[in-house]
Amino acid sequence: MTKKFSLPRGTADILPDETPLWRDIEDKARKIFAIYGYQEIRTPVFEETALFTRSLGETSDVVQKQMLNLEKEGLALRPEGTASIVRSYIENNLDKKERLSKLYYIGSMFRGERPQKGRLRQFHQIGVEAIGPNSSLPYLDAEVIILAVNLLKSFGLNDFKLKINTLGSPEDKENFSKILRGELKNKSAHLCEDCQNRLERNVFRILDCKNEQCKKIVGELKIGSSYLSEASKTYFKNVKDALEFSSVAYEESSQLVRGLDYYTHTVFEISSPSLGSQDALGAGGRYNNLVSQLGGPEVDGIGFAMGVERILLALSQDPSFVKASLNCLILSLDEASLLRAFQILSILRSAGISSDMSHRFGSMKNQMSFADKIGARYVMILGEDEAKKGTVTLKNMATREQNEIKASADNLTEVIKILKEE
Numbered sequence: 041m042t043k044k045f046s047l048p049r050g051t052a053d054i055l056p057d058e059t060p061l062w063r064d065i066e067d068k069a070r071k072i073f074a075i076y077g078y079q080e081i082r083t084p085v086f087e088e089t090a091l092f093t094r095s096l097g098e099t100s101d102v103v104q105k106q107m108l109n110l111e112k113e114g115l116a117l118r119p120e121g122t123a124s125i126v127r128s129y130i131e132n133n134l135d136k137k138e139r140l141s142k143l144y145y146i147g148s149m150f151r152g153e154r155p156q157k158g159r160l161r162q163f164h165q166i167g168v169e170a171i172g173p174n175s176s177l178p179y180l181d182a183e184v185i186i187l188a189v190n191l192l193k194s195f196g197l198n199d200f201k202l203k204i205n206t207l208g209s210p211e212d213k214e215n216f217s218k219i220l221r222g223e224l225k226n227k228s229a230h231l232c233e234d235c236q237n238r239l240e241r242n243v244f245r246i247l248d249c250k251n252e253q254c255k256k257i258v259g260e261l262k263i264g265s266s267y268l269s270e271a272s273k274t275y276f277k278n279v280k281d282a283l284e285f286s287s288v289a290y291e292e293s294s295q296l297v298r299g300l301d302y303y304t305h306t307v308f309e310i311s312s313p314s315l316g317s318q319d320a321l322g323a324g325g326r327y328n329n330l331v332s333q334l335g336g337p338e339v340d341g342i343g344f345a346m347g348v349e350r351i352l353l354a355l356s357q358d359p360s361f362v363k364a365s366l367n368c369l370i371l372s373l374d375e376a377s378l379l380r381a382f383q384i385l386s387i388l389r390s391a392g393i394s395s396d397m398s399h400r401f402g403s404m405k406n407q408m409s410f411a412d413k414i415g416a417r418y419v420m421i422l423g424e425d426e427a428k429k430g431t432v433t434l435k436n437m438a439t440r441e442q443n444e445i446k447a448s449a450d451n452l453t454e455v456i457k458i459l460k461e462e
């Protein structure tokens with residue numbers, strides 16, 4: 041028997057009925073980015089492995105467990121976008137060209153994960169980075185968070201939760217890790233094995249652990265804000281004031297630290313209650329030392345990344361969500377109507393109306409179930425009756441309202457007017 045090929049584990053085909061949704065999301069994002077003055081950047085899907093280990097941290101889950109590693113070549117498929125963009129920022133001396141580089145990207149990312157709903161091995165992110173000298177400014181942090189929120193709203197998503205926190209300056213972060221280590225030391229026997237190792241190597245990751253017992257211990261911690269300097273507190277207050285001024289609802293969460301090494305100051309995460317266990321739609325934060333850590337100049341940066349698959353999953357849970365579909369499907373009830381359908385179809389397409397016809401004729405009942413499956417906005421029905429009277433029957437599939445309209449192959453003005461209405 042001939043071997044049948046299957047999809048690689050953890051990947052997905054994006055089929056023709058889904059691609060319009062992807063494009064719609066991307067188009068809306070591009071419009072918003074233009075309004076905000078972000079320019080597109082595209083980096084390769086692989087980079088030197090060390091770029092990711094240096095920027096995300098040797099001990100991060102992404103580096104230790106999730107990177108699809110092209111080991112022989114010393115290359116890795118990118119698990120996220122920031123490191124590549126920072127590499128490109130440095131290599132192209134963008135700090136010398138502009139005061140603040142506002143960049144966005146839309147592309148595939150790769151992580152060697154155990155696939156499950158909302159967790160893939162190749163997935164897609166839409167993200168932004170704002171990088172520049174002396175750009176650690178609270179209103180820029182607020183702008184980036186507001187951009188993330190408005191992006192989701194523009195996709196039609198309204199039911200999501202924004203959590204924010206601050207890690208403070210690198211010195212504050214060091215204090216924070218000392219306090220955490222102190223609090224967790226006498227509970228270490230109850231932590232999972234991974235977290236016992238994390239206690240010395242990177243205590244922040246314990247706050248992200250999914251183990252129930254660790255979550256319980258973390259939940260009982262009294263973290264407070266004693267690790268923050270006055271300057272960091274004022275910085276964070278300005279970010280929060282700007283969000284409030286813009287009526288952006290947020291929740292402050294001292295447990296939110298994000299799994300990557302490079303964050304300082306503001307961090308944030310947006311989740312959707314309709315997504316189950318993989319509920320993060322997107323996340324981001326400030327990374328003031330990453331550029332210099334990777335050999336670049338002393339410049340500051342902030343950014344976020346959103347998961348496109350998660351956004352689409354959340355959208356599909358919304359009952360008011362309608363799949364983008366064909367505007368008009370033409371159905372013929374008898375053989376003679378097929379030619380009429382073919383002529384009308386060509387005129388509709390010339391008028392720029394997305395349309396199609398069933399190339400088989402059949403009973404009304406069979407044809408309508410086909411129309412329902414395709415999800416057309418309107419169905420045009422052509423039969424003996426319509427041919428005699430020089431009409432077409434146009435059915436609005438949402439309201440199920442049906443009208444007979446005067447129409448001939450030379451004159452479809454009335455039909456075109458209806459189909460072009462929003």
Ligand code: AMP
Binds near residue numbers: 159160
């Ligand atoms: P992260 O860089 O891990 O903060 O990821 C940013 C966003 O990308 C997450 O909030 C998710 O929406 C999405 N994401 C991360 N990993 C995956 C994955 N394996 N599969 C699908 N989406 C993902």
